[in-house]
Amino acid sequence: MTANASPRRWLFVLTILVGSFLLFLVQPMVARMVLPKLGGAPAVWNSAMLVYQALLLGGYAYAHWLGRFQIRRQAAIHVALLVAAALWLPIGIANIAPPAPGQEALWVPLLLIASIGPVFFVVAAQAPLMQRWFAADTRAGDPYILYAASNLGSFAGLISYPALVEPALPLAAQSWGWTAGYALLVALVAISAAARWRAGGEAVGAEAVADGEARPALRRQIHWLLIAAVPSGLMLSTTTHLTTDIVAMPLLWVLPLGLYLLSFVIAFSTMDRLVQTITVVAPAGLLSVGGLSLLSSGGGSMMIALSSLAMLFLVATALHGYLYHLRPAPRYLTLFYLIMSAGGVLGGLFAALFAPLVFDWVYEHPLLVLASAMLLPLPALFPWDQWLGLKPRAARWTAALLVAVAAFACWKMVDGWTGVVADVKWWGIVIFAIGLLVIGWRWAFVPVFALLMLGVGGWDTVQESFSGMRVRSYFGVYTVTDDPEHQQRRLAHGTTLHGLQRTEAGKQLEPTTYYGHQSGVGLTLDKAEALAGPDAAVGIVGLGAGTLACYRKPGQKWTIFEIDPVMVDIARDPTKFTFLSECAGDTPVILGDARLQVANQPPGRFDILVIDAFSSDAIPLHLLTKEAIGIYARAMKPDGILLIHISNRFFNLEPVLAAEAKARGWSAAIRIDPSPTGDDFSDLTGSNWVALTAAPQRMDALTGGIRPRKDSRNEGVWVPLEGRARFERWTDDYASTLPILFWGNIIGDRE
Structure with missing residues (x-):
């Protein structure tokens, strides 16, 4: 032009x-x-x-x-x-x-x-x-x-x-x-x-069309609203789904939102052929990836994460392309965008506000995936009825028969989910193939798609909601499960182990996971009396299942800070975990963000302050800045010890704390413990704990002398932190996570 x-x-x-x-x-x-x-x-x-x-x-x-x-x-x-x-x-x-x-x-x-x-x-x-x-x-x-x-x-x-x-x-x-x-x-x-x-x-x-075009009918406006709402909600639910049940990758929220915006760029541009191609393949992509959306125990790999993002992009582009196809004349342009925006708010309200209050799992994701199937254009991928020369009535009856076969296959999958895995896989392939064949008949495609979701782990996910062992808050989905084979009770945050208690007689109160006696926090709390006397004051940020509570000794004054009321309920319920009730039932638990609540404590209160506030691999950035460390320093005694848990698959936090220790003139050391091997140590996991103090003699008493770093792991001993020459100290005004990313772990699969 x-x-x-x-x-x-x-x-x-x-x-x-x-x-x-x-x-x-x-x-x-x-x-x-x-x-x-x-x-x-x-x-x-x-x-x-x-x-x-x-x-x-x-x-x-x-x-x-x-x-x-x-x-x-x-x-x-x-x-x-x-x-x-x-x-x-x-x-x-x-x-x-x-x-x-x-x-x-x-x-x-x-x-x-x-x-x-x-x-x-x-x-x-x-x-x-x-x-x-x-x-x-x-x-x-x-x-x-x-x-x-x-x-x-x-x-x-x-x-x-x-x-x-x-x-x-x-x-x-x-x-x-x-x-x-x-x-x-x-x-x-x-x-x-x-x-x-x-x-x-x-x-x-x-x-544009003629000036006399009538105002779009209410039914058309509602159609706009729904088509806009589903991709908006799906973008948010995909983010929640990935971080809850697949992989807690840093900056993950950028990817779904970015793909959502790119779908608008393509749909509202002149790339008609690309939009048409995506519209044709979107139902198949929805079937292949969305069929797993009710599965709550699929583990986390980057391939699954990328597949979920690809499905979001295909569905959003197809629906936004359909929305562009339904656009009115320019005289109604602002009305069109107003309803589109209202649809975005509606989808956001459902995924971000309504769902966490109503559901005990991320059910909003499969529901929005199913809603996508109800709204997507469904051009037939394999027009077999035309190839076979079937009349419309005969084609419909054949499609109905295929739906019945899919229902039988779903029943076989649900019945055999804990049995022969190979049979489950083959019945799943049958439903998937039927789904591809009935694209073009929405009345058949949607129920077949729902049957596939239910068969591939969906039935178990729904049953779990009636067990009373799963609960959801704004902070995540928590599931308590028993492992009779290893005599364990586990607390999972999504698919991340968040706490573990042995059920074997005589071993119920032994510390597990990151908190074993050989870990940095275990060594420090075991020495609390030697370091600060019999009335040592200890602050714990992050409750979990309450594992650390069993390190408390008579006479010590403990305070626990926890942001999630649901986690407090789980830790205090003796039918789930007994660490807190049996070891420290009278310990006060202060609810709220740790930084804000520690700031309210009187100066010089704690001899030892433990920061264990990670949610999976997400960084509590506001808890690691100059100002945050200043709040902890104020709350500790002059010779107090600050202990920070920095185990993370995606971020190397050593330079952050090394820069902070150098700026304050503090002594600092890290203890790196690998995951133990062998059946005798299956309840313990590897961990990295950093100790910081303004009193060098207190550090010597804790570590027995910091050893020099000799190799890449330096396992099982306290060694100096590794800093960086030009690393800029984190503050509330400036902090970037890009310099400390483990890029190889982001690209690779979840361990």
């Missing part, structure tokens, strides 16, 4: 790119800013996502309302609001009173709205508004293609923050950089308004 046929398209594309880039850059930036204030609770992140989606919906509603006016008036109002919103710049956290107990769920959205609400609201409106202004010139062409530019800008903003912005700039510089970008956006919006100053408010492009 020539330049005259699309007047100043580059200007509107640039404006949309800049606005969308800023929109998705500010979200992780603000989340990073509030981390020290609110802590790392998943409920905080859920609230942030819901606030973001609600503000986006508000911005789209405002753009839709603004469309009733002439371009000149639209421009005057919008530029004025952009200037007024600049009063909230540079980006920072609002100073509002802390919440009353139990009011955190309302206070977190209030804080976020007060901090960035006006700015986010007005920037969110620019994408649909610029498309409407673009279409006001009759020579401009289809404005919907500009939505691809909007999502491309969003994707760039999302990826650039963890990859470029956070590693390079402290938060203050990030805020001022974002402010400069906002000034550029205001200028671009003003120039775009000038380019359409003489245009009418309701003009449409020449490629």
